[in-house]
Amino acid sequence: MVKQQRVKGVCARPALWLLLLGAGLAAGASPVDVYDFPDAATEARYRALVAELRCPKCLNTNLAGSDAPIAQDLRAAVHRLIIQEGLADQQVRDYLQARYGDFILYDPPVTGATLFLWAGPILFAGIGLGLIAVRMRRQQRARLSDADQAQLRRILDEA
Amino acid sequence: MRPALFTPLVVFLVILLLGYIGFQLEDPHRLPSALVGKPFPDFAAQRLEGGDGALVGREDLLGSPTLVNVWATWCPTCRAEHEELLRIRASAPVRIIGVNYKDDPAKARRWLRDYGDPYEFNLVDPDGALGVELGVYGAPETFLLNAAGEVVFKQVGAITESVWRRELAPRLAALGVAVSAAPNARPADASAAFSATPAAPQQSDVGSR
Numbered sequence: 232m233v234k235q236q237r238v239k240g241v242c243a244r245p246a247l248w249l250l251l252l253g254a255g256l257a258a259g260a261s262p263v264d265v266y267d268f269p270d271a272a273t274e275a276r277y278r279a280l281v282a283e284l285r286c287p288k289c290l291n292t293n294l295a296g297s298d299a300p301i302a303q304d305l306r307a308a309v310h311r312l313i314i315q316e317g318l319a320d321q322q323v324r325d326y327l328q329a330r331y332g333d334f335i336l337y338d339p340p341v342t343g344a345t346l347f348l349w350a351g352p353i354l355f356a357g358i359g360l361g362l363i364a365v366r367m368r369r370q371q372r373a374r375l376s377d378a379d380q381a382q383l384r385r386i387l388d389e390a
Numbered sequence: 391m392r393p394a395l396f397t398p399l400v401v402f403l404v405i406l407l408l409g410y411i412g413f414q415l416e417d418p419h420r421l422p423s424a425l426v427g428k429p430f431p432d433f434a435a436q437r438l439e440g441g442d443g444a445l446v447g448r449e450d451l452l453g454s455p456t457l458v459n460v461w462a463t464w465c466p467t468c469r470a471e472h473e474e475l476l477r478i479r480a481s482a483p484v485r486i487i488g489v490n491y492k493d494d495p496a497k498a499r500r501w502l503r504d505y506g507d508p509y510e511f512n513l514v515d516p517d518g519a520l521g522v523e524l525g526v527y528g529a530p531e532t533f534l535l536n537a538a539g540e541v542v543f544k545q546v547g548a549i550t551e552s553v554w555r556r557e558l559a560p561r562l563a564a565l566g567v568a569v570s571a572a573p574n575a576r577p578a579d580a581s582a583a584f585s586a587t588p589a590a591p592q593q594s595d596v597g598s599r
Contacts, residue, residue, distance in 0.1 A: 332424035
């Protein structure tokens with residue numbers, strides 16, 4: 232955000248504008264903190280995890296995209312867990328789930344409370360298909376039989 | 391009378407009903423507490439005052455029912471909650487341990503000197519690492535532990551008189567702590583302004599955290 236505001240002052244120079252915009256986009260993935268990684272693969276793992284996990288404070292933002300202090304702390308925790316403690320991705324998820332609950336996973340498990348969430352779409356699709364079937368059958372019944380068609384044609388021809 | 395005529399009305403009423411129920415559901419900012427029913431996590435932290443740099447761990451919280459209160463001087467709701475903690479300290483035989491969360495130790499010590507100290511002792515969590523270990527995502531938060539160190543209850547947001555009466559006092563009584571049924575009349579001072587009315591939902595406590 233800050234970068235884009237700064238951009239406003241230099242709109243006269245499109246090249247500079249684009250350059251700054253590019254820099255802003257590149258920095259957008261992880262807004263503030265700078266971490267060291269031993270190799271690119273580990274960095275990719277870190278980025279994937281913070282993009283996948285949910286910020287507990289902000290309802291619908293992942294850890295990567297949030298400026299909330301708790302998201303910064305959790306990014307630091309993810310970094311520490313994979314670099315210093317050498318945890319696998321699933322272990323990091325389990326660690327955070329044990330402390331912050333299912334909320335952090337963006338992936339509600341099937342329980343009594345979330346059953347409607349999972350079954351709802353199937354339920355509604357079923358209702359929709361049922362309605363279509365009923366209408367089609369009704370239309371079919373409303374169609375004239377062959378004898379009626381013949382009689383209709385005869386009447387029309389006479390007119 | 392054709393039933394199709396009333397279909398839009400019925401659909402409208404159903405939507406109205408869903409909205410009526412949906413908006414009455416609990417505050418979406420309130421996370422279900424993952425640690426309830428589980429042992430309080432192991433940790434190592436320094437004390438805010440005294441202790442000579444010795445680390446405090448989970449074993450120091452065992453032995454009797456304990457409230458672990460996460461607070462900070464930058465948190466206005468904690469200031470409101472502080473009066474209630476002092477009142478609990480004065481009226482119920484329960485340990486209150488503080489976790490000074492992402493705070494300046496000098497400010498925290500001044501706060502305890504100026505406003506009173508309800509805590510048996512305080513732990514410091516300068517960078518929020520202990521908070522992550524405990525699943526804290528803001529301040530104030532309070533854990534109720536039984537003597538074995540299991541989390542019995544977690545309050546997100548301030549402890550108010552009504553939270554004490556409805557959530558904490560009954561659970562403490564069940565854990566064998568002598569809590570009077572109608573805990574102590576509130577002193578007629580400024581702290582009364584902070585107390586929630588009994589019927590008010592506690593959601594308002596969370597917003598300002």
